[in-house]
Amino acid sequence: MSEKSECSPFSAEGLVAGHHVLDFTNTLAGWGSESPVDSLDDYISLARWSVDAGVMEPTLADILVMKASLESEEAAAALDSARALRTLLHHVFTAFALGEEPSYDDMESFEAFWRQAIAAHRLAFEGDHIEIRPAAFTSLTIIADLITRDAVDLMKTMPDKRLHLCANDDCGWLYFAQSPAAEQRFCGGKLCLNGEVGRIK
Numbered sequence: 001m002s003e004k005s006e007c008s009p010f011s012a013e014g015l016v017a018g019h020h021v022l023d024f025t026n027t028l029a030g031w032g033s034e035s036p037v038d039s040l041d042d043y044i045s046l047a048r049w050s051v052d053a054g055v056m057e058p059t060l061a062d063i064l065v066m067k068a069s070l071e072s073e074e075a076a077a078a079l080d081s082a083r084a085l086r087t088l089l090h091h092v093f094t095a096f097a098l099g100e101e102p103s104y105d106d107m108e109s110f111e112a113f114w115r116q117a118i119a120a121h122r123l124a125f126e127g128d129h130i131e132i133r134p135a136a137f138t139s140l141t142i143i144a145d146l147i148t149r150d151a152v153d154l155m156k157t158m159p160d161k162r163l164h165l166c167a168n169d170d171c172g173w174l175y176f177a178q179s180p181a182a183e184q185r186f187c188g189g190k191l192c193l194n195g196e197v198g199r200i201k
């Protein structure tokens with residue numbers, strides 16, 4: 001990692017979910033509260049989060065940040081799109097956590113992200129098998145594309161009995177419990193436990 005990296009890890013406190021796709025939905029705290037706290041203030045925040053969560057290499061994220069500074073409108077659009085993806089993923093995984101079926105509209109909207117993510121990947125022969133790899137890491141939508149790809153993989157394994165929605169109604173964070181039998185009613189997020197996203201009921 002470069003010492004001058006714009007995208008050095010900035011916080012591990014929000015990574016409590018046990019999977020980076022769920023951690024991505026948890027970049028908004030207080031889904032059910034009147035004043036949610038959004039960690040994704042700007043494109044740099046998104047790039048920094050992607051490094052923190054292990055989605056992007058720091059040097060690649062630095063390139064995205066540089067590109068975002070030159071293409072501010074495209075970066076703003078990519079951030080808006082990533083936030084929309086986050087909302088969709090929160091809806092879908094909340095449904096999974098509650099043992100419900102995701103809504104048709106949400107799945108249809110998510111499918112549009114999936115099609116974009118597929119278009120951003122290519123098939124590469126590696127040794128004795130095929131791997132799905134990003135076609136390029138320089139697209140400003142690549143972070144959302146990687147999350148979408150991994151979200152589909154995660155959804156294919158559902159229902160997972162370990163997937164939980166925080167028992168704090170205001171919080172809305174999603175996480176995997178340590179084991180199927182684990183009693184873990186709350187997400188363990190700092191804002192949630194400190195009561196900064198509503199009171200734990």
Ligand SMILES: [Zn+2]
Pocket residue numbers: 166167168171172173186187188189192193
């Ligand atoms: Zn919580």
